[in-house]
Amino acid sequence: MLYGADYNPDQWSEDVWDDDVRLMQEAGVNIVSLGIFSWSRIQPAEDVWDFAWLDTVIDKLHAGGIRVNLATATASPPPWVSATYPDVLPADERGATYWPGSRQHFAPSSPTYRRLAADLVRRIAERYASHPAVVMWHVGNEYGCHLWMDFSDSARDAYRIWLAKRYATIDALNDAWGTSFWSQRYGSFDEVFPPRLAPYSHNPSSMLDFRRFTSDMLLECYLMEREILVAAGADQPITTNFMGPFKPADYAAWAPFMDVIADDCYPDPADPHRVRDAAFQRDLVRSLKRGVPWILMEQATDAVNWRPANAGKASGALAAETAQAIGRGADGIMFFQWRQSRAGSEKFHSAMLPHAGTDTAIWRSVTSLGDRLAALPELPAPGDDAPVALVFDWENWWAVEERDHPTRVDYHAICLEWYGALHALGIMVDIVPPEKVDERYRLAIAPTLYLLRDAGAAALTRFVESGGTLLAGPFTDVVDEHDQFRDGGFATQLGGMLGIRFEDFSALAAAGAGSTGVGAQGARAEGARATVSFRLGDADHVGTLVAEGIDARGADVLATFAQGRTAGRPALTRRRHGAGEAWYIATMPDADGIAAVVAAVVAAAGVEPVLAGLPAGVEAARRGDLVTVINHGDVPARITLDGTDAETGEPVGSRDLEPQGVLFALAPLRAGVGRPAPALPDEGAAR
Numbered sequence: 032m033l034y035g036a037d038y039n040p041d042q043w044s045e046d047v048w049d050d051d052v053r054l055m056q057e058a059g060v061n062i063v064s065l066g067i068f069s070w071s072r073i074q075p076a077e078d079v080w081d082f083a084w085l086d087t088v089i090d091k092l093h094a095g096g097i098r099v100n101l102a103t104a105t106a107s108p109p110p111w112v113s114a115t116y117p118d119v120l121p122a123d124e125r126g127a128t129y130w131p132g133s134r135q136h137f138a139p140s141s142p143t144y145r146r147l148a149a150d151l152v153r154r155i156a157e158r159y160a161s162h163p164a165v166v167m168w169h170v171g172n173e174y175g176c177h178l179w180m181d182f183s184d185s186a187r188d189a190y191r192i193w194l195a196k197r198y199a200t201i202d203a204l205n206d207a208w209g210t211s212f213w214s215q216r217y218g219s220f221d222e223v224f225p226p227r228l229a230p231y232s233h234n235p236s237s238m239l240d241f242r243r244f245t246s247d248m249l250l251e252c253y254l255m256e257r258e259i260l261v262a263a264g265a266d267q268p269i270t271t272n273f274m275g276p277f278k279p280a281d282y283a284a285w286a287p288f289m290d291v292i293a294d295d296c297y298p299d300p301a302d303p304h305r306v307r308d309a310a311f312q313r314d315l316v317r318s319l320k321r322g323v324p325w326i327l328m329e330q331a332t333d334a335v336n337w338r339p340a341n342a343g344k345a346s347g348a349l350a351a352e353t354a355q356a357i358g359r360g361a362d363g364i365m366f367f368q369w370r371q372s373r374a375g376s377e378k379f380h381s382a383m384l385p386h387a388g389t390d391t392a393i394w395r396s397v398t399s400l401g402d403r404l405a406a407l408p409e410l411p412a413p414g415d416d417a418p419v420a421l422v423f424d425w426e427n428w429w430a431v432e433e434r435d436h437p438t439r440v441d442y443h444a445i446c447l448e449w450y451g452a453l454h455a456l457g458i459m460v461d462i463v464p465p466e467k468v469d470e471r472y473r474l475a476i477a478p479t480l481y482l483l484r485d486a487g488a489a490a491l492t493r494f495v496e497s498g499g500t501l502l503a504g505p506f507t508d509v510v511d512e513h514d515q516f517r518d519g520g521f522a523t524q525l526g527g528m529l530g531i532r533f534e535d536f537s538a539l540a541a542a543g544a545g546s547t548g549v550g551a552q553g554a555r556a557e558g559a560r561a562t563v564s565f566r567l568g569d570a571d572h573v574g575t576l577v578a579e580g581i582d583a584r585g586a587d588v589l590a591t592f593a594q595g596r597t598a599g600r601p602a603l604t605r606r607r608h609g610a611g612e613a614w615y616i617a618t619m620p621d622a623d624g625i626a627a628v629v630a631a632v633v634a635a636a637g638v639e640p641v642l643a644g645l646p647a648g649v650e651a652a653r654r655g656d657l658v659t660v661i662n663h664g665d666v667p668a669r670i671t672l673d674g675t676d677a678e679t680g681e682p683v684g685s686r687d688l689e690p691q692g693v694l695f696a697l698a699p700l701r702a703g704v705g706r707p708a709p710a711l712p713d714e715g716a717a718r
Contacts, residue, residue: 032404033326033363035097036383038063040088041072042372048088051370052095054384058394059401060097063369064328065089066155067102067172068134071109074151082158093164101165103155103256105148106172107134112147119144121181124228128183133376135177139248140189145255152256156263168269169328170256173295174249175279181245182225191220193244207513208236235433236514239482242429246281254288272328273319275312276443281425283464286319295329295367298352301342306650306663307451309355311462314450315423317360317413318461324412326363327356332393333381341379347691349396350403351661354693358652358659360413364404366397407695408677411655415471417459418638421450422477424464424487430514431481431506437538438576440506442479445619449478449504452622452629457640457651468494474636476629478504479619484512488524495528496609500636502628503529503615505577506536529615530586530606537578537597539563563618565590565602567627574602574618581617589631592618603628605635612636642672649688658698662688674698 035055040048055063066073066085074080092099113120113131121129121138129136137144159165198204201217210216215234217223226233226241257269268290273282275296286292294316298305316325332349334341344352353364371382383397428442446462453460453476461472465487468475475494480487480503488508495501508525510516517523521533539561563578564571567590578597586606592598597617605614614632641651641658648664657677662668667690672683677695688694 032357032407032410033062033098033365034401034404035060035062035100035369036064036366037067037329037368038065038092039068039368039370039372041066041069041084042374043370045084045087047370048091051384052091052097054389055097055369056095058383058398059405060369060383062098062100062166062363062365063092064100064102064169064365065092066104067169068104068107069102070104070107070151073104073155074109076111077115080154082154089159089162089164093162097164098166099162099164100167100169101155101159102169103148103152103171103260105151105170105252105256108137108144108147112137112144116143116147118185119147120183121178121186122183124180124182124226126182126227129178133177135175138181138183138185139174139178139245139252140181141183141185145252148252149255149259152259153263156260156265160260160263160265160267165267167267167291168260168265169293170253170260170269170271173272173274174253175245175277176274179245179279180225180241181248182227186225186248189248190225190241190244191223193247194223194240195220197240207515208234208240209513209515210234232434235430235435238433239426239430239514242279243281243426245279246284246425249280250285250288253285257288270326273316276315276423276446278425278428278443282316282319283425289320291323292316292319292325293328293363294325296327296356297329297331297335299338299342300334300344300348301340304447304451306355307454308447309352310359310454310650310652311447311450313356313359313361314417314460315462318417318463318467321461322412322414324362324410325360326365327353327361328363328365329367330356330365331381332366332383332385332397334379335381336377336379343381345691346392347689350400350693351663351691353400353404354659354661354695355650355652357410357695358654358657358661360654362410364400403678406678408697411657413654416653416655417461418473418636419453419458419460419633420468420472420475421446421453421460421462422465422468422475422480422491423462424480424482426484426512427480427482430510431479433514437506437536438540440479440481440576445478445504448622448625449476449629452625453633454650455626456629456633457642457645458633458638459641459653466490468499470494470497470499472499473638474500474502474632476502476504476632477507480504480507481509482512482514483508483510483524485524491525492528492608495611495613498610500612500632501614502632503613505579505617505619507615525613526584528606528608529604529613530584530608531601531604531615532582532584534580534582537580537595539574539576539578539595561595562621563595563597563602564593565618565620565624566593567603567624567631570623570627572624572627573621574624575621576619577617578602579617581615586613586615642670645670653700656697656699658696660688660694660696662690662692665690667692670694672696672698 298309586604590603674696
């Protein structure tokens with residue numbers, strides 16, 4: 032188990048470095064990320080290089096038995112870069128320059144930035160690739176975190192090249208973007224600009240491509256540095272730190288280029304949904320490289336500095352959050368940062384070694400956690416532990432949240448709510464694009480899969496035909512990869528399998544100008560959105576966002592809308608297809624409705640939780656033979672588990688977990704448990 036933090040010794044005088052190493056040993060630290068923001072120290076001027084201090088730090092860490100995840104230091108160019116080469120600076124949609132004085136003040140597509148960054152990385156790689164302390168490479172840092180889009184002239188030029196490679200001819204671009212609308216037809220690629228400030232809506236197909244371009248430019252920066260490291264002889268794992276469900280960068284497309292997935296996760300202690308949201312993020316990053324452990328590269332020991340109000344963690348929460356990451360596949364636990372900064376924007380951000388020193392609750396927490404992690408046995412790799420796939424797709428995210436739709440959608444919020452119902456049942460979930468839904472899953476849930484590529488539709492169809500159960504949510508199978516309608520209207524790829532004909536969306540309007548449609552949780556908070564009701568079983572449930580006008584064409588109708596223009600029409604359908612089942616829900620239910628629908632499809636698919644009968648506030652996760660149980664509640668909770676305590680070797684049996692208490696247990700999965708055959712209706716029951 033890797034345990035450590037970002038280490039920034041260049042912020043401190045050399046007389047504390049030996050003390051740092053000593054205290055790291057005391058805390059159980061065995062790895063640090065080094066030099067992430069050290070470009071200005073390594074290269075104080077264009078032709079001046081200073082590696083002596085870094086040599087000293089790396090040697091001291093190595094002598095102390097602490098490994099190094101060495102950064103390429105390219106995340107924040109020093110002031111001389113932009114002063115000498117202002118073309119490296121990015122711009123907003125109005126053309127205004129983003130100036131230095133913060134971080135990430137570079138245009139990812141700038142040739143000058145890339146040249147200077149490449150020179151820096153080459154010198155670092157050639158100097159340290161064979162150093163025995165260096166066990167991993169940290170490229171860049173949180174790509175795109177503060178600069179979601181760049182509209183500079185560098186971006187303009189690179190965008191035109193990117194489009195020419197993608198479409199080959201301007202006629203192909205015009206067809207893909209539908210530029211006959213509003214007289215937008217282009218005569219050459221040189222006429223295309225980034226979607227800078229415009230009087231009204233940009234072409235949605237062009238916006239989708241610009242988001243693809245933005246993600247690709249960031250990835251190109253990473254790949255450039257990766258190639259330099261490899262060419263210099265670096266054979267250590269190479270990665271960069273992700274940020275969970277981060278909209279600007281398509282991590283599913285990035286993952287194949289990461290030797291190990293690394294992630295930064297900062298649950299808000301004041302957020303009542305923090306456990307669910309953090310679990311979603313951890314399942315997402317685990318799913319990016321199934322079967323491979325990942326690294327929690329950054330978390331906070333206590334409060335952060337960047338929220339409007341920065342609450343501290345409850346006693347024991349640090350261990351509980353760490354255990355959640357381990358239970359969901361992490362083999363490395365790291366923090367931002369080792370020593371709390373004395374100056375700068377993040378001086379109020381907590382660290383392993385706080386300003387108040389070692390006689391503190393934070394220090395006791397991190398040293399206790401280090402001892403506990405060091406005592407764990409070797410952990411199994413994450414296996415095929417999840418019987419459920421939640422379909423989550425970046426390109427769909429970009430497209431479904433564009434303007435000029437029947438309603439405004441918060442895709443991430445909707446996915447969180449469907450995930451939350453599964454999490455509340457204690458069911459393991461992989462979070463994957465539609466193309467990755469395969470026979471290892473019993474159930475797949477696809478919330479609001481507006482943009483559906485041909486390959487994704489084919490994968491979902493194969494999944495159902497081979498025995499899987501699919502639940503598709505509203506606003507699904509609407510457009511192709513160019514954000515255009517296919518011939519034949521809506522649900523043209525999945526409609527036959529679902530057994531429905533899709534007529535219209537029937538959006539449920541929000542009262543008041545400027546109201547924004549979001550997920551069901553947000554809709555309830557808004558208190559101004561029209562709703563509909565539908566009955567499932569013996570209970571009435573509320574639907575939001577849309578009440579789609581669909582007709583059953585071969586599907587059983589399980590629920591109908593009770594009022595409005597779609598009164599009497601199907602709200603929930605089910606159809607047997609091949610060896611499996613395809614369900615469709617034509618509205619976005621409220622929390623109770625989601626729970627009821629999820630319970631129904633879970634039962635139909637024969638999916639079981641990791642542990643049955645857990646008290647409220649207790650979550651369980653499985654990775655191979657390791658079961659992690661965490662009590663996130665405020666009172667002790669009794670749990671029963673047939674397994675062995677991984678820390679003591681004693682049988683678990685029944686025991687009480689204190690608030691924020693954690694149990695690591697070894698409990699091999701018995702053959703057939705958790706993956707029973709799906710419960711299908713009789714052949715004659717489906718119409």
